[in-house]
Amino acid sequence: xxxxxxxxxxxxxxxxxxxxxxxxxxxxxxxxxxxxxxxxxxxxxxxxxxxxxxxxxxxxxxxxxxxxxxxxxxxxxxxxxxxxxxxxxxxxxxxxxxxxxxxxxxxxxxxxxxxxxxxxxxxxxxxxxxxxxxxxxxxxxxxxxxxxxxxxxxxxxxxxxxxxxxxxxxxxxxxxxxxxxxxxxxxxxxxxxxxxxxxxxxxxxxxxxxxxxxxxxxxxxxxxxxxxxxxxxxxxxxxxxxxxxxxxxxxxxxxxxxxxxxxxxxxxxxxxxxxxxxxxxxxxxxxxxxxxxxxxxxxxxxxxxxxxxxxxxxxxxxxxxxxxxxxxxxxxxxxxxxxxxxxxxxxxxxxxxxxxxxxxxxxxxxxxxxxxxxxxxxxxxxxxxxxxxxxxxxxxxxxxxxxxxxxxxxxx
Amino acid sequence: xxxxxxxxxxxxxxxxxxxxxxxxxxxxxxxxxxxxxxxxxxxxxxxxxxxxxxxxxxxxxxxxxxxxxxxxxxxxxxxxxxxxxxxxxxxxxxxxxxxxxxxxxxxxxxxxxxxxxxxxxxxxxxxxxxxxxxxxxxxxxxxxxxxxxxxxxxxxxxxxxxxxxxxxxxxxxxxxxxxxxxxxxxxxxxxxxxxxxxxxxxxxxxxxxxxxxxxxxxxxxxxxxxxxxxxxxxxxxxxxxxxxxxxxxxxxxxxxxxxxxxxxxxxxxxxxxxxxxxxxxxxxxxxxxxxxxxxxxxxxxxxxxxxxxxxxxxxxxxxxxxxxxxxxxxxxxxxxxxxxxxxxxxxxxxxxxxxxxxxxxxxxxxxxxxxxxxxxxxxxxxxxxxxxxxxxxxxxxxxxxxxxxxxxxxxx
Numbered sequence: 064x065x066x067x068x069x070x071x072x073x074x075x076x077x078x079x080x081x082x083x084x085x086x087x088x089x090x091x092x093x094x095x096x097x098x099x100x101x102x103x104x105x106x107x108x109x110x111x112x113x114x115x116x117x118x119x120x121x122x123x124x125x126x127x128x129x130x131x132x133x134x135x136x137x138x139x140x141x142x143x144x145x146x147x148x149x150x151x152x153x154x155x156x157x158x159x160x161x162x163x164x165x166x167x168x169x170x171x172x173x174x175x176x177x178x179x180x181x182x183x184x185x186x187x188x189x190x191x192x193x194x195x196x197x198x199x200x201x202x203x204x205x206x207x208x209x210x211x212x213x214x215x216x217x218x219x220x221x222x223x224x225x226x227x228x229x230x231x232x233x234x235x236x237x238x239x240x241x242x243x244x245x246x247x248x249x250x251x252x253x254x255x256x257x258x259x260x261x262x263x264x265x266x267x268x269x270x271x272x273x274x275x276x277x278x279x280x281x282x283x284x285x286x287x288x289x290x291x292x293x294x295x296x297x298x299x300x301x302x303x304x305x306x307x308x309x310x311x312x313x314x315x316x317x318x319x320x321x322x323x324x325x326x327x328x329x330x331x332x333x334x335x336x337x338x339x340x341x342x343x344x345x346x347x348x349x350x351x352x353x354x355x356x357x358x359x360x361x362x363x364x365x366x367x368x369x370x371x372x373x374x375x376x377x378x379x380x381x382x383x384x385x386x387x388x389x390x391x392x393x394x395x396x397x398x399x400x401x402x403x404x405x406x407x408x409x410x411x412x413x414x415x416x417x418x419x420x421x422x423x424x425x426x427x428x429x430x431x432x433x434x435x436x437x438x439x440x441x442x443x444x445x446x447x448x449x450x451x452x453x454x455x456x457x458x459x460x461x462x463x464x465x466x467x468x469x470x471x472x473x474x475x
Numbered sequence: 476x477x478x479x480x481x482x483x484x485x486x487x488x489x490x491x492x493x494x495x496x497x498x499x500x501x502x503x504x505x506x507x508x509x510x511x512x513x514x515x516x517x518x519x520x521x522x523x524x525x526x527x528x529x530x531x532x533x534x535x536x537x538x539x540x541x542x543x544x545x546x547x548x549x550x551x552x553x554x555x556x557x558x559x560x561x562x563x564x565x566x567x568x569x570x571x572x573x574x575x576x577x578x579x580x581x582x583x584x585x586x587x588x589x590x591x592x593x594x595x596x597x598x599x600x601x602x603x604x605x606x607x608x609x610x611x612x613x614x615x616x617x618x619x620x621x622x623x624x625x626x627x628x629x630x631x632x633x634x635x636x637x638x639x640x641x642x643x644x645x646x647x648x649x650x651x652x653x654x655x656x657x658x659x660x661x662x663x664x665x666x667x668x669x670x671x672x673x674x675x676x677x678x679x680x681x682x683x684x685x686x687x688x689x690x691x692x693x694x695x696x697x698x699x700x701x702x703x704x705x706x707x708x709x710x711x712x713x714x715x716x717x718x719x720x721x722x723x724x725x726x727x728x729x730x731x732x733x734x735x736x737x738x739x740x741x742x743x744x745x746x747x748x749x750x751x752x753x754x755x756x757x758x759x760x761x762x763x764x765x766x767x768x769x770x771x772x773x774x775x776x777x778x779x780x781x782x783x784x785x786x787x788x789x790x791x792x793x794x795x796x797x798x799x800x801x802x803x804x805x806x807x808x809x810x811x812x813x814x815x816x817x818x819x820x821x822x823x824x825x826x827x828x829x830x831x832x833x834x835x836x837x838x839x840x841x842x843x844x845x846x847x848x849x850x851x852x853x854x855x856x857x858x859x860x861x862x863x864x865x866x867x868x869x870x871x872x873x874x875x876x877x878x879x880x881x882x883x884x885x886x887x
Contacts, residue, residue: 142654234786241884246560364778460880469686
């Protein structure tokens with residue numbers, strides 16, 4: 064093994080989650096160990112991902128977290144403490160000057176380890192950067208560290224960040240079901256959950272099935288074409304059974320022709336990766352039920368809350384997030400590069416995992432939908448196998464510190 | 476003191492909250508004490524308030540809660556475990572047959588104590604029922620037990636249920652502020668908070684001011700006429716200071732002419748009390764900013780979550796809710812009737828309260844807005860005095876039992 068001595072840099076990219084700072088903490092903890100071994104002298108944090116790196120907006124993370132108790136606070140702080148970005152790099156062989164600039168910065172700060180915490184798009188950045196540094200002969204180990212509430216990264220059993228979002232969704236759904244049960248008038252409540260192309264987060268609304276017997280009556284995911292007539296049939300049948308029907312939907316549900324159910328209310332704007340900004344599937348179905356069925360109906364969009372409600376983070380998720388970050392540093396020290404860390408599930412009961420790695424190129428820009436075996440035949444609910452998959456991920460409650468009634472966060 | 480021996484009935488009415496079951500638990504605990512003293516033999520729970528009472532849908536609460544540990548679970552269960560209703564009674568002297576029917580039911584079950592847990596409208600029911608039973612000479616003690624997340628009940632320092640909703644709003648606002656801080660692009664995030672006529676809940680978004688220094692840049696309440704030009708000015712000034720502007724608004728903000736800001740997107744429907752169903756102030760302002768300022772903008776409606784997120788209930792609120800319920804029973808035993816229980820704040824630091832009572836007629840159908848001293852001069856924020864009022868109410872974290880990752884609720 065080639066002992067590569069130098070500095071390290073870490074960045075966060077893509078949408079924030081409740082657990083991405085726990086992963087950052089894991090990277091810092093891992094890098095502190097390497098500092099002890101004389102491998103790494105400094106760990107820089109890039110502000111706002113590679114956007115900030117290009118402007119040399121760097122923060123000395125060993126200095127900030129010299130007091131290790133601050134790392135515990137970091138693990139319970141939502142969103143990305145270093146800031147995030149959505150910058151997309153050009154192809155590695157494009158000859159674009161951005162790469163030269165980046166290599167100059169790496170040389171200036173003697174950066175030999177590059178950790179990028181993010182989702183599919185961020186893995187694309189890690190992949191290209193790793194390729195370019197190899198192409199130009201600059202020795203630097205590049206590791207992608209997964210996070211995404213969407214859980215749509217391939218190769219890994221699940222992504223850090225998903226479990227905490229799932230726990231919030233599962234809990235809030237239970238509480239909303241209780242809230243909806245108080246009246247006797249027929250009413251439909253639609254819970255709109257994040258998930259543009261993959262319905263993982265919406266499946267979490269069903270987690271209560273075997274715990275308390277309460278789950279939404281119906282669930283619709285982007286993995287199945289949405290049929291409005293079948294939907295009305297489903298809702299009518301549910302209303303025949305009991306008056307307080309609760310429906311969970313992914314924001315990205317779409318008709319057979321590929322158009323979004325929420326397209327009537329969406330803005331039409333797209334982000335730099337060409338993703339459409341969505342929103343409005345719940346409102347669209349609310350209007351449809353009002354018109355067709357005529358009962359009381361409302362929609363609740365969990366919105367940002369599901370990705371930043373760190374007060375209800377999953378303990379399992381936070382612990383795994385730290386572990387994945389730490390393992391990334393260890394893997395880099397051992398010579399790995401151009402890989403993304405993954406979680407392999409070894410057993411469901413008792414739940415156990417091991418951390419592995421895959422070629423980052425194989426995951427970049429690819430998405431992993433909810434598999435067929437997790438969706439019921441009618442396409443309006445999830446299977447028991449799906450619940451078994453979900454439950455270990457939401458287990459355990461994070462224990463953030465509170466001061467005067469509010470959770471304590473750290474601002475770097 | 477006239478020792479009135481007989482049975483008791485308790486009902487929940489109006490919108491559910493995270494703490495209304497804690498109040499129910501307090502009534503049950505108080506009634507169990509009276510059972511020990513030979514005053515009450517049975518405590519009936521009406522399903523869905525007086526609507527269920529009229530159909531004699533009653534549940535024997537001593538039987539359900541013989542195992543007292545279930546009361547602890549009840550205290551951490553959101554919404555109204557007995558179900559709720561929004562039924563409005565006619566005037567007590569109207570000669571309406573509903574009263575005769577009610578008195579017949581009271582006689583049949585030998586009900587001598589009537590506890591009604593609810594907000595302004597429920598106090599109207601308690602008031603009329605108390606008046607009618609006096610008019611017709613049926614001896615029954617009627618006690619209104621306050622609950623409302625809206626905190627708009629007069630006479631009481633605050634209403635049980637408010638503190639828990641406020642804690643969720645305060646915490647979620649902190650987490651959303653962190654979430655919004657990750658990007659460098661100018662963006663406005665609008666948090667729409669419940670509050671039709673009173674802005675109490677929206678004020679809670681500012682609770683972090685002296686704890687962590689983070690609060691929304693701007694807050695708009697129904698207590699001040701909303702001016703769109705002033706709003707655009709405020710937003711532009713805020714964007715000049717930093718790129719991630721967060722704004723909290725009450726759903727019920729309205730223009731000087733009395734029309735709702737969200738009127739363009741509201742349904743126009745009204746409930747049986749004539750209240751307009753609102754919703755859409757956030758979406759309306761989102762569209763306005765997009766058009767006028769042109770920056771990135773989104774709105775987050777906290778919606779049902781703020782009233783049912785019992786996983787984040789305020790310990791202070793839950794304890795006071797139990798206390799108020801228990802005190803209601805004690806007051807009735809001591810001869811009180813046609814009163815609503817209230818909380819008097821004795822001191823802020825250390826925080827202490829005492830439970831009192833007022834004539835229920837004086838609070839029924841009346842609303843208590845946020846006082847002028849709590850709103851800043853510009854009408855776009857709250858004063859330090861408001862924060863001092865809020866903080867004791869959100870202090871302490873409820874400790875619900877979790878099973879397999881989800882909070883345990885009780886279903887009666």
